[in-house]
Amino acid sequence: MKLLFLLFICGVLTLQVQAQNARFDIPELTPAKQVKADGLVQPYLDDFIAQCKKYGIEYHDKLFELKEIAVVDTLTVSPKGGTLGMLVRDDNKKVEKIIFSWMTLLDKEILKVVAFHEFGHYFLGYKHTCHDCNTIMAAVNSSYFDIIKDWDYHVEKLFLESPEYLNRQNIIALKVD
Numbered sequence: 001m002k003l004l005f006l007l008f009i010c011g012v013l014t015l016q017v018q019a020q021n022a023r024f025d026i027p028e029l030t031p032a033k034q035v036k037a038d039g040l041v042q043p044y045l046d047d048f049i050a051q052c053k054k055y056g057i058e059y060h061d062k063l064f065e066l067k068e069i070a071v072v073d074t075l076t077v078s079p080k081g082g083t084l085g086m087l088v089r090d091d092n093k094k095v096e097k098i099i100f101s102w103m104t105l106l107d108k109e110i111l112k113v114v115a116f117h118e119f120g121h122y123f124l125g126y127k128h129t130c131h132d133c134n135t136i137m138a139a140v141n142s143s144y145f146d147i148i149k150d151w152d153y154h155v156e157k158l159f160l161e162s163p164e165y166l167n168r169q170n171i172i173a174l175k176v177d
Contacts, residue, residue, distance in 0.1 A: 037069040044115035055159040059123050068097045075101040085118040095122055113144040124162035
């Protein structure tokens with residue numbers, strides 16, 4: 001009986017490790033274009049893309065210019081703070097990866113805010129909007145949980161105030177005039 005219990009525990013641990021290391025390929029439309037997205041980040045990418053569709057933000061071409069969206073253990077972390085996510089650029093300063101610190105995995109709400117923050121940089125053309133002001137695009141957030149409490153408001157603000165959305169509205173206005 002103890003042996004069966006031990007085998008069961010080993011099986012569960014193996015499944016957990018495999019699930020955490022899961023990687024999914026986003027379906028490619030052409031054989032040459034493919035981006036690898038970490039399975040733990042994929043739901044937030046899906047949510048972000050759904051918001052892009054809602055607000056009329058073009059995302060497809062930029063998405064497939066990426067090589068990878070990944071959780072890594074190489075970002076700087078210290079007791080005084082750290083980097084929870086970043087865009088990685090190639091030698092020509094073109095974004096090729098979006099990476100997230102393993103620290104974001106400590107709470108799914110933190111990963112959600114950091115994912116939307118990094119996607120906001122890449123897809124919406126944001127720079128940081130403030131130092132520490134409890135918005136998704138702040139350089140520092142003292143409380144990710146304050147943002148999550150009013151998530152729909154913050155996401156709407158993220159998209160409606162984004163450089164990409166405002167630029168699109170100006171283009172549409174010019175075409176109508």
